[in-house]
Amino acid sequence: MIEPLRILMIAPTSFFADYGCHVRILEEIKSLQKRGHVVELCTYHNGRDIDGIRIHRTVDIPWRKRAIVGSSKHKLYLDAALTLTVLRRARTFKPDVIHAHLHEGALLGSVAGRLFGVPVVFDYQGSLTEEMIDHGFLPASGFQARFMRWLERRIDAMPAVITPSSSVAAAHLTASGVPESRIEVVADAVDLDRFDPDAHLDVGRAWRARLGIPAGAPVAIYLGLLASYQGTPTLIQAADIFLERNAEARVVIAGYPGVGRHAQLAAASPHAGRILFPGRIDYAAAPGLLAAADIAVAPKRSVTEANGKVLNYMAMRLPTVCTASPVNRDLLGDNGWFVPPDDPQALADALSAAFDATDADRAALRARVARHFSWDTQVELIERVYQRIVGSSPQPRANASDLAPAGSDD
Numbered sequence: 001m002i003e004p005l006r007i008l009m010i011a012p013t014s015f016f017a018d019y020g021c022h023v024r025i026l027e028e029i030k031s032l033q034k035r036g037h038v039v040e041l042c043t044y045h046n047g048r049d050i051d052g053i054r055i056h057r058t059v060d061i062p063w064r065k066r067a068i069v070g071s072s073k074h075k076l077y078l079d080a081a082l083t084l085t086v087l088r089r090a091r092t093f094k095p096d097v098i099h100a101h102l103h104e105g106a107l108l109g110s111v112a113g114r115l116f117g118v119p120v121v122f123d124y125q126g127s128l129t130e131e132m133i134d135h136g137f138l139p140a141s142g143f144q145a146r147f148m149r150w151l152e153r154r155i156d157a158m159p160a161v162i163t164p165s166s167s168v169a170a171a172h173l174t175a176s177g178v179p180e181s182r183i184e185v186v187a188d189a190v191d192l193d194r195f196d197p198d199a200h201l202d203v204g205r206a207w208r209a210r211l212g213i214p215a216g217a218p219v220a221i222y223l224g225l226l227a228s229y230q231g232t233p234t235l236i237q238a239a240d241i242f243l244e245r246n247a248e249a250r251v252v253i254a255g256y257p258g259v260g261r262h263a264q265l266a267a268a269s270p271h272a273g274r275i276l277f278p279g280r281i282d283y284a285a286a287p288g289l290l291a292a293a294d295i296a297v298a299p300k301r302s303v304t305e306a307n308g309k310v311l312n313y314m315a316m317r318l319p320t321v322c323t324a325s326p327v328n329r330d331l332l333g334d335n336g337w338f339v340p341p342d343d344p345q346a347l348a349d350a351l352s353a354a355f356d357a358t359d360a361d362r363a364a365l366r367a368r369v370a371r372h373f374s375w376d377t378q379v380e381l382i383e384r385v386y387q388r389i390v391g392s393s394p395q396p397r398a399n400a401s402d403l404a405p406a407g408s409d410d
Helices: 020-034 075-093 102-116 128-134 143-156 167-175 197-211 232-245 259-266 283-290 309-315 326-332 344-354 359-372 375-390
Strands: 006-011 038-043 054-057 097-101 120-124 161-164 219-225 250-256 295-298 320-323 337-339
Touching (some): 006 020, 006 075, 006 102, 020 038, 020 097, 020 120, 020 283, 038 075, 054 075, 075 102, 097 102, 097 375, 102 143, 120 143, 120 375, 128 143, 161 167, 167 326, 197 283, 219 232, 219 283, 219 309, 232 250, 232 259, 250 259, 283 309, 295 309, 309 320, 309 326, 309 359, 320 344, 326 337
Parallel strands (some): 006 038, 006 097, 120 161, 219 295, 320 337
């Protein structure tokens, strides 16, 4: 363990909002705090405060209260406001390390790092350009795509170290010209104490009762963002096929945004009453809802983005059906049920097959997570990166007096 450090974390997003990127940020902060580091977070004005985390938000933008998910033109002025927050906090907090999430965060962090002489770590969760294309925000070819790829390469060249969340993301970086010496994979991970299936049996039964699911009925679950790039429309089509064969089964599609729109799409199915949309689920409630299911599904289409929900499924011993992307194969190894993207028939077939998983299959999922994807392991990798760029014997600035009451300010 290294000496405690002051870490200024940058999250150009509406933290906290109960989905993948935010969960990684949250769990990294908690894990670093447990090891004595002082972490402060700069983020957008909108989002939910988390007890125990000191958050510095941008000035209030009165016409933008809803959390932003994915690419958006609104991020231009939100990032401008975040720049001021980051510079102000870097001047007063005097961090040892700037830990920046997403490409906008890496750009802002690199500017602050150069101004104040602080090394920057870029927590990379996927290609900015490919994400914008996956989200339908950018055409796959043409001047805009070429410009964004150029800009992305420039940003990738700025930080001292980039920590991608998978070997797939690392390969994308090296292919775009980032030297391997500047890359250190820090995989997504899961809080095994929070996502403990044995601790949530009663809550799982309560969720079944709340959703009107009979005891013993087979349940498949999806929990995450609802969007085309997440494969939600394909999942709804597959649910129709799967439920036609399984008269007692239920498919739970939990998350946000656009719950009403996706429920309307499911309403066309003759089995619509067994396709359930409980809406947005708080991160703290996620393990209990997952405990209500027998298997899980993650039909995400993107091949470059992380897919942390799969680790939550694995920790809960849920046989997992997902697209055959390199990211998912890295997470599940030989323990998944893999299908092509955008193939409802294959997805329905795999859902049926996953219900045949044995107790040994389920135990192997949690064992793999515990071995490779716990935060206890990943935080040590993060510390090694910090030590590498700060120095083996940094002058620690973090001490008990730094631990001001956590919460939101600015």
